[in-house]
Amino acid sequence: MEPDLLAASRTVDPAVLGPRVRAARLRAGLTQAEAAGTEMSTAYVSRIEAGQRRPDPALLAALASRLGTSVEQLLAGVTREQELELRTLLSWVELSLTTGEPVRAAEQLVGVDEELAALPDDALVDVRREATWLRARLREVTGDLDGAILLLEDLVSSGAGDLRWLEVMTALSRCYRESGDLARAVEVGERAADVLADLELGGSDEAVALTVTVAAAHAERGDVVHAARTCRRAVELAERLDSPRARASAYWNASIIESLRGRPAQALPLAQRALRLLEEGPGGRNLARLRTQLGLLQLRLEPPAPQEALAQLRTAEAALLETDAGVLDVAANRLGQARAELLLGRTEESEQLVGDVLQQVGEEAPLLAAEAHLQLGEVALARGHVAAARTGFQQAVMRLSAVGADRQAAQLWFDLGAHLEQVDQSALALDAYRRAAAATGLRWQRPSSVRAEAER
Numbered sequence: 206m207e208p209d210l211l212a213a214s215r216t217v218d219p220a221v222l223g224p225r226v227r228a229a230r231l232r233a234g235l236t237q238a239e240a241a242g243t244e245m246s247t248a249y250v251s252r253i254e255a256g257q258r259r260p261d262p263a264l265l266a267a268l269a270s271r272l273g274t275s276v277e278q279l280l281a282g283v284t285r286e287q288e289l290e291l292r293t294l295l296s297w298v299e300l301s302l303t304t305g306e307p308v309r310a311a312e313q314l315v316g317v318d319e320e321l322a323a324l325p326d327d328a329l330v331d332v333r334r335e336a337t338w339l340r341a342r343l344r345e346v347t348g349d350l351d352g353a354i355l356l357l358e359d360l361v362s363s364g365a366g367d368l369r370w371l372e373v374m375t376a377l378s379r380c381y382r383e384s385g386d387l388a389r390a391v392e393v394g395e396r397a398a399d400v401l402a403d404l405e406l407g408g409s410d411e412a413v414a415l416t417v418t419v420a421a422a423h424a425e426r427g428d429v430v431h432a433a434r435t436c437r438r439a440v441e442l443a444e445r446l447d448s449p450r451a452r453a454s455a456y457w458n459a460s461i462i463e464s465l466r467g468r469p470a471q472a473l474p475l476a477q478r479a480l481r482l483l484e485e486g487p488g489g490r491n492l493a494r495l496r497t498q499l500g501l502l503q504l505r506l507e508p509p510a511p512q513e514a515l516a517q518l519r520t521a522e523a524a525l526l527e528t529d530a531g532v533l534d535v536a537a538n539r540l541g542q543a544r545a546e547l548l549l550g551r552t553e554e555s556e557q558l559v560g561d562v563l564q565q566v567g568e569e570a571p572l573l574a575a576e577a578h579l580q581l582g583e584v585a586l587a588r589g590h591v592a593a594a595r596t597g598f599q600q601a602v603m604r605l606s607a608v609g610a611d612r613q614a615a616q617l618w619f620d621l622g623a624h625l626e627q628v629d630q631s632a633l634a635l636d637a638y639r640r641a642a643a644a645t646g647l648r649w650q651r652p653s654s655v656r657a658e659a660e661r
Contacts, residue, residue, distance in 0.1 A: 213280045214262045223256035225279050225325060229272040230254070242271055282328025291320050291332050298339050305528045307346050314340055334360060338373065345376070346531040348570065350384040361393075371397055375415045382422045383533070385572075394419030414454055416442070421458055432462045453482035457495050460502070469505040476502055493528055496521030497538045504544055511548035518542045536562045536573050543580055547587060556584050575604035582624060595628045602633060605640070 230240050230250075237250045244267045245260070252258040253268075260268065262276075269276045278284050283291075294317050301310035317336050321329070341356035357377040361370065374397035381390035397415055420435035439455040460475035476499045484492065496517050503514035522538045543558035562577045582597025601621055622637035 210276055210280065211262055214265050214276065215259075217259065217280050218256075219253070219259045220256035222259065222279060223254045225282055226250075226268065226272070227254040228325070229269075229274045229279065233272045233274075235272065240268065240271055242267065244268075282325040287320070287324070288329060288332070291317065291329065294320065295332065295335055295339060298336075302339065302342055302346060303528065305526055305530065307343055310339070310343050314343065334363070334369075338369070341373075341376065345380055348532040348566070350380050354380050354384065371400065371415060374400075375418050378415075378418050378422060382418075387422055390422035391419060394422060414451075416455075418458075420462060449482045453479045453495075455479075456482070457498065461498065464498075464502060464505065469502050470507075473499070473502050473506070493521045493524035493530055494534055496524065497534070497541060500538075500545070501541045504541060504548070509548055511545040515542060515545040515549070518545065532565055533570055533573065536566045536570065539565075540573065540576055540580065547580070547584060550587075552584050552587055556581065559584070571604045575601045578604060579621060579624065582628075586624070586627065591628050594624070595630060598624050598628065598630065599633070602637065 230237070233240075237254070238247045241247045241250045244264055249258065249260075250268075253260055265279065266276050269279055272279075275284060281288075294313060298310050298313045298317065301307070301313060314336065321333060321336065337356055337360055341353045341360070344350075344353035344356065354377065357373055357380060360373045361377060374393055378390045378394040378397070381387070381393060394415060398419065416435060416439040420432040420439065423432040423435065439458065442451070442455070444452060456475045456479035460472040460479060463469075463472035463475060476495065480492070480495050480499060500514040500517035500521060503510040503517065518538055518541045522535065522542070525535050525538060539558050539562050543555045543562070546552075546555040546558065559577050559580050563574065566573050566577075578597050578600035580597075582594045582601065585591075585593035585597055598621060602625075605618060605621070618637045618640040622634045625631075625634035625637055
């Protein structure tokens with residue numbers, strides 16, 4: 206018997222081994238007496254199956270031979286060939302996700318599930334967790350944030366505080382943020398940060414990724430000053446690490462924070478620096494998403510740079526479609542392209558792109574849908590079609606009403622208010638401004654007597 210199997214046979218939990226022996230005996234169609242042979246008694250086999258005895262290596266080998274299986278399968282619940290095949294399948298799933306083929310990844314995961322279903326529930330626990338992690342990534346990529354969150358929550362609750370667990374926590378915080386649950390995004394991120402400190406992994410790429418994820422959640426909640434400070438710490442850590450990946454992540458998120466603070470001119474060089482760093486590596490989704498961010502920043506400059514932004518966004522879209530980017534990433538990119546086309550006076554192209562986005566995301570992403578309807582209203586306004594513009598803005602109001610309070614929603618409400626004023630919808634405009642204030646956390650704080658006096 207090989208040394209690793211010999212060691213495992215002396216330490217295997219009898220309560221785990223017993224059911225495997227019984228299942229193998231039943232598959233072989235043998236009685237306990239037939240399985241016992243001449244080396245052991247029927248009662249001894251019964252006690253093994255009940256989890257009360259751990260046979261010595263020689264007896265276990267003889268038992269496995271009579272049951273038509275291997276010592277390896279009795280100890281681990283799986284043969285080495287099965288394990289290798291499963292790990293290879295998971296590698297193919299990850300490759301499909303990374304290269305932007307979610308349909309193929311989904312088909313490959315079906316094969317993984319079929320293989321795992323044939324194994325004991327306690328076999329290859331790490332492989333099962335990896336399959337769940339890839340399934341969560343697939344759901345995030347395809348825009349099923351709720352499904353991704355459920356799987357990630359299961360992984361968090363069943364995992365230990367290691368690097369994979371931290372990666373899962375970072376993904377969970379990101380999914381909470383993208384689904385609008387900002388309080389949970391911050392709570393999960395800060396809980397992971399505590400574990401990071403306990404593991405003394407504060408000087409790692411994982412630490413930078415987690416820090417900037419939490420910063421983004423703080424920014425969406427409206428605490429952009431704290432978010433900016435957090436990102437600054439991440440940048441300093443990334444510079445000490447001298448890791449291109451960590452530095453790119455830090456600069457990228459610092460750029461986003463500056464953009465949220467209404468400072469696109471300061472955000473642009475940070476995004477450009479991150480882009481240069483990512484271009485030194487293999488590329489992938491992050492590089493494509495950063496190109497999208499860079500294009501959107503160019504649209505927000507004073508004056509905007511729509512031609513340069515459009516070129517950047519088109520390059521980013523081509524890359525997004527070849528990576529594991531999700532439908533929401535592609536939709537956000539195309540909305541940026543539509544905005545650039547509108548600024549260039551090409552209303553038909555802009556309208557077509559917005560229509561593609563609405564068909565793609567439907568009602569699954571209310572913020573994106575609201576922005577798309579807002580842009581349709583802007584297209585109609587550019588053509589002088591006031592009634593159609595009013596309809597587009599009203600549709601945007603309906604979609605935004607389903608969104609919770611965050612900074613992006615506040616900005617959209619404010620933009621809507623300005624446009625509604627342009628089409629003589631003053632009551633809706635006033636309501637939009639009020640909602641913009643509410644989405645940033647502002648509330649009426651004057652005493653009721655002051656309000657009453659003002660009304661008189």
